[in-house]
Amino acid sequence: xxxxxxxxxxxxxxxxxxxxxxxxxxxxxxxxxxxxxxxxxxxxxxxxxxxxxxxxxxxxxxxxxxxxxxxxxxxxxxxxxxxxxxxxxxxxxxxxxxxxxxxxxxxxxxxxxxxxxxxxxxxxxxxxxxxxxxxxxxxxxxxxxxxxxxxxxxxxxxxxxxxxxxxxxxxxxxxxxxxxxxxxxxxxxxxxxxxxxxxxxxxxxxxxxxxxxxxxxxxxxxxxxxxxxxxxxxxxxxxxxxxxxxxxxxxxxxxxxxxxxxxxxxxxxxxxxxxxxxxxxxxxxxxxxxxxxxxxxxxxxxxxxxxxxxxxxxxxxxxxxxxxxxxxxxxxxxxxxxxxxxxxxxxxxxxxxxxxxxxxxxxxxxxxxxxxxxxxxxxxxxxxxxxxxxxxxxxxxxxxxxxxxxxxxxxxxxxxxxxxxxxxxxxxxxxxxxxxxxxxx
Amino acid sequence: xxxxxxxxxxxxxxxxxxxxxxxxxxxxxxxxxxxxxxxxxxxxxxxxxxxxxxxxxxxxxxxxxxxxxxxxxxxxxxxxxxxxxxxxxxxxxxxxxxxxxxxxxxxxxxxxxxxxxxxxxxxxxxxxxxxxxxxxxxxxxxxxxxxxxxxxxxxxxxxxxxxxxxxxxxxxxxxxxxxxxxxxxxxxxxxxxxxxxxxxxxxxxxxxxxxxxxxxxxxxxxxxxxxxxxxxxxxxxxxxxxxxxxxxxxxxxxxxxxxxxxxxxxxxxxxxxxxxxxxxxxxxxxxxxxxxxxxxxxxxxxxxxxxxxxxxxxxxxxxxxxxxxxxxxxxxxxxxxxxxxxxxxxxxxxxxxxxxxxxxxxxxxxxxxxxxxxxxxxxxxxxxxxxxxxxxxxxxxxxxxxxxxxxxxxxxxxxxxxxxxxxxxxxxxxxxxxxxxxxxx
Numbered sequence: 001x002x003x004x005x006x007x008x009x010x011x012x013x014x015x016x017x018x019x020x021x022x023x024x025x026x027x028x029x030x031x032x033x034x035x036x037x038x039x040x041x042x043x044x045x046x047x048x049x050x051x052x053x054x055x056x057x058x059x060x061x062x063x064x065x066x067x068x069x070x071x072x073x074x075x076x077x078x079x080x081x082x083x084x085x086x087x088x089x090x091x092x093x094x095x096x097x098x099x100x101x102x103x104x105x106x107x108x109x110x111x112x113x114x115x116x117x118x119x120x121x122x123x124x125x126x127x128x129x130x131x132x133x134x135x136x137x138x139x140x141x142x143x144x145x146x147x148x149x150x151x152x153x154x155x156x157x158x159x160x161x162x163x164x165x166x167x168x169x170x171x172x173x174x175x176x177x178x179x180x181x182x183x184x185x186x187x188x189x190x191x192x193x194x195x196x197x198x199x200x201x202x203x204x205x206x207x208x209x210x211x212x213x214x215x216x217x218x219x220x221x222x223x224x225x226x227x228x229x230x231x232x233x234x235x236x237x238x239x240x241x242x243x244x245x246x247x248x249x250x251x252x253x254x255x256x257x258x259x260x261x262x263x264x265x266x267x268x269x270x271x272x273x274x275x276x277x278x279x280x281x282x283x284x285x286x287x288x289x290x291x292x293x294x295x296x297x298x299x300x301x302x303x304x305x306x307x308x309x310x311x312x313x314x315x316x317x318x319x320x321x322x323x324x325x326x327x328x329x330x331x332x333x334x335x336x337x338x339x340x341x342x343x344x345x346x347x348x349x350x351x352x353x354x355x356x357x358x359x360x361x362x363x364x365x366x367x368x369x370x371x372x373x374x375x376x377x378x379x380x381x382x383x384x385x386x387x388x389x390x391x392x393x394x395x396x397x398x399x400x401x402x403x404x405x406x407x408x409x410x411x412x413x414x415x416x417x418x419x420x421x422x423x424x425x426x427x428x429x430x431x432x433x434x435x436x437x438x439x440x441x
Numbered sequence: 442x443x444x445x446x447x448x449x450x451x452x453x454x455x456x457x458x459x460x461x462x463x464x465x466x467x468x469x470x471x472x473x474x475x476x477x478x479x480x481x482x483x484x485x486x487x488x489x490x491x492x493x494x495x496x497x498x499x500x501x502x503x504x505x506x507x508x509x510x511x512x513x514x515x516x517x518x519x520x521x522x523x524x525x526x527x528x529x530x531x532x533x534x535x536x537x538x539x540x541x542x543x544x545x546x547x548x549x550x551x552x553x554x555x556x557x558x559x560x561x562x563x564x565x566x567x568x569x570x571x572x573x574x575x576x577x578x579x580x581x582x583x584x585x586x587x588x589x590x591x592x593x594x595x596x597x598x599x600x601x602x603x604x605x606x607x608x609x610x611x612x613x614x615x616x617x618x619x620x621x622x623x624x625x626x627x628x629x630x631x632x633x634x635x636x637x638x639x640x641x642x643x644x645x646x647x648x649x650x651x652x653x654x655x656x657x658x659x660x661x662x663x664x665x666x667x668x669x670x671x672x673x674x675x676x677x678x679x680x681x682x683x684x685x686x687x688x689x690x691x692x693x694x695x696x697x698x699x700x701x702x703x704x705x706x707x708x709x710x711x712x713x714x715x716x717x718x719x720x721x722x723x724x725x726x727x728x729x730x731x732x733x734x735x736x737x738x739x740x741x742x743x744x745x746x747x748x749x750x751x752x753x754x755x756x757x758x759x760x761x762x763x764x765x766x767x768x769x770x771x772x773x774x775x776x777x778x779x780x781x782x783x784x785x786x787x788x789x790x791x792x793x794x795x796x797x798x799x800x801x802x803x804x805x806x807x808x809x810x811x812x813x814x815x816x817x818x819x820x821x822x823x824x825x826x827x828x829x830x831x832x833x834x835x836x837x838x839x840x841x842x843x844x845x846x847x848x849x850x851x852x853x854x855x856x857x858x859x860x861x862x863x864x865x866x867x868x869x870x871x872x873x874x875x876x877x878x879x880x881x882x
Contacts, residue, residue, distance in 0.1 A: 007614065007615070007616045008616075010487075010615060010616040011616035014487065014490065014491065014616055014617075037479060037614075038478060038479045038480035038483070039479035039480065039482065039483035039611050039614050039615050040483065040614050040615050041480065041483075042479070042480035042481065042482075042483040042484040042487075042615075043483040043484065043486065043487040043615035043616065043617060045484065046451075046455065046483075046484040046487035046488050046491075047487050047491070049455065050455065050487075050488070050491050050492075051491075170480050173448065173478075173480050173481050174448070174451060174480050174481050174483075174484035175448045175449075175451040175452035175455055175484065176455075176484060
């Protein structure tokens with residue numbers, strides 16, 4: 001229609017006015033098609049960043065983003081299905097373990113993942129360190145696999161919410177990433193575009209996450225939940241600690257090995273605690289269990305081998321080498337240099353700069369700076385020490401996995417600079433800081 | 442230099458921090474060359490719009506814009522030279538009359554003009570309605586002409602402040618035009634890039650201008666003056682009324698005819714008053730006259746024919762038909778339809794919607810919507826009535842100059858809708874609302 005002027009939408013947001021849903025949907029739709037160019041789109045994003053978007057505006061934006069592409073559904077599934085998303089942190093290997101654990105508990109997980117940028121690879125990259133494993137599954141393949149095995153972790157098609165790719169690239173280039181409504185619209189558009197029975201979100205809070213404080217993380221959690229309610233989709237959101245790495249492994253093959261240990265009941269740290277928490281919350285909502293009995297069920301599935309068995313079945317269904325569950329070291333790629341990590345002084349671990357550990361792992365080759373960059377699946381680091389632990393220079397608290405001795409030297413310097421050690425005693429930070437239950441619970 | 446990240450500049454302004462001059466200059470320079478694209482540039486503009494730029498930032502931005510292209514100087518000139526700029530209004534034919542008047546008073550005017558978009562043509566378009574007249578003069582031609590004739594009005598080369606073209610197009614597309622520091626940087630970069638002895642600015646205030654209130658106009662005037670001081674260049678700024686059209690003519694050839702009448706002493710309205718004011722201020726600063734004696738000198742030059750003689754000499758020097766000063770009607774293009782303007786009711790003219798009059802003239806063909814559009818030099822309108830005048834349906838208060846009867850019908854409706862007539866008496870608004878003198882006066 002001639003006479004429509006995108007500048008009126010920009011000017012209204014610039015002046016702090018609330019936009020009508022139809023104006024916002026039209027603007028975002030035009031950005032997705034390229035009808036509205038980078039300049040006006042970026043001006044809108046900055047105005048939205050500074051003036052904010054209210055709940056109705058954020059929902060309209062999310063709807064417009066979903067409408068920019070295809071949606072996905074699995075009409076043939078007979079099991080209640082969970083999708084899961086984390087806002088991103090360091091050593092956040094939850095998905096690799098949660099999907100088979102939930103499957104072992106009689107739920108189904110259809111997890112569609114983006115291939116983000118980061119210090120380490122994303123979930124897809126981690127899985128692909130298993131020789132032969134494919135993540136480019138069709139919707140039909142995902143549906144068949146979830147029905148048969150109980151879980152699938154696959155690449156989200158770029159035909160789903162293409163607007164997010166356009167907007168995210170622009171936000172990244174224009175310093176408009178850390179905005180609660182813009183993050184919520186980005187996260188939830190991709191989840192709402194896939195028809196599942198429950199969306200589980202894990203919003204990270206702390207120095208290693210986008211949201212540095214619990215307060216900010218809860219605001220993002222609430223914005224996401226509001227979007228789910230607006231779309232009449234059940235959604236539960238956990239706000240969890242990212243003041244230190246969640247698990248121990250920061251890499252790709254190293255994360256798979258950690259997931260195998262966890263699923264076999266041999267890892268008992270914070271990562272296991274969070275995986276159990278989320279699986280139990282899913283069973284509480286979808287299976288009608290109490291949270292307590294669902295927790296016991298989850299613990300049992302990890303300790304009796306059924307969760308690990310589901311992981312093997314998923315790996316095999318996606319073309320990977322199933323022996324990874326029995327002997328990860330013989331199947332996964334490994335780095336030539338393994339350097340022990342020790343602290344330089346004795347004391348209590350008071351703080352961990354998770355971001356710096358990510359940088360250390362990235363410098364070893366575990367991540368990518370630009371889309372399409374290759375990653376090295378074998379390298380990275382493992383740090384077992386957590387806040388509150390006693391350290392001593394004679395104690396090995398982890399390992400660096402590197403291509404060269406020089407790389408290992410650099411990583412050790414970075415890891416040591418990431419550790420703050422004090423003489424006082426320090427309490428570990430609480431793991432789950434908030435749980436926003438699905439509607440009606 | 443690798444490692445420079447334009448996002449750091451955007452984020453700092455987004456967060457309301459004051460930018461270092463070198464960061465801002467680098468960013469604006471990179472926008473001008475295209476190294477920084479539309480998206481980041483637009484995000485910066487919106488952040489600057491909403492967070493503001495202080496005096497030091499505005500000066501750094503202005504310097505970077507000047508550094509994006511060539512500068513102009515006239516080393517051969519032996520007379521003190523004035524440049525003049527108006528922030529734009531309706532029936533603002535000041536330049537056409539001011540340049541020859543100042544020349545007749547022994548000053549020199551080198552006026553470089555852009556070819557803007559607007560309801561009517563700009564100064565260049567108006568002048569080019571004189572058959573044969575050229576405005577694409579080289580710097581050397583301008584210098585020779587100013588030395589010989591005392592004035593030249595020519596097109597500003599696109600090699601001067603190319604950043605302004607880039608930024609203005611982006612501001613226009615992103616609803617970031619009406620920002621005091623961004624307007625000041627745009628105006629002053631183009632004036633400071635040309636070495637003259639005095640910059641005269643005419644900042645318009647009122648319904649027909651960008652700045653709707655005197656307060657806003659004074660803020661823009663002060664921002665421009667601060668930039669001139671920062672560049673150590675003498676500059677005087679008048680804030681003048683644009684609550685109604687300044688002169689009577691709103692077109693192109695019609696404006697030239699009005700200038701000829703004014704320069705010959707036959708027009709005695711507000712346009713003459715402002716032209717005399719500005720010429721006297723220039724003579725006060727450059728010639729050491731008192732403002733009162735300079736005013737008397739200006740009045741005399743209009744009434745004794747010397748100002749009109751200078752206009753003829755300028756027209757001839759630029760290749761135009763000099764007979765325009767003796768018989769404008771026979772030289773200038775004219776429209777086939779001339780329709781008298783009358784009011785529909787009797788009363789006092791209380792308000793004039795200058796913007797609507799501009800739209801009426803634009804609809805007749807006097808302006809352009811897109812760069813490069815042709816304009817019709819003959820069409821437009823003349824409205825002699827000013828706020829406070831008594832109107833009556835029997836009184837002809839102006840004329841519409843149109844290509845067709847239909848066009849004239851439409852223009853008459855628009856003109857009548859632009860006039861607010863009351864029963865009460867109304868005082869005319871003051872013409873010069875503020876005068877910010879050059880440093881040291």
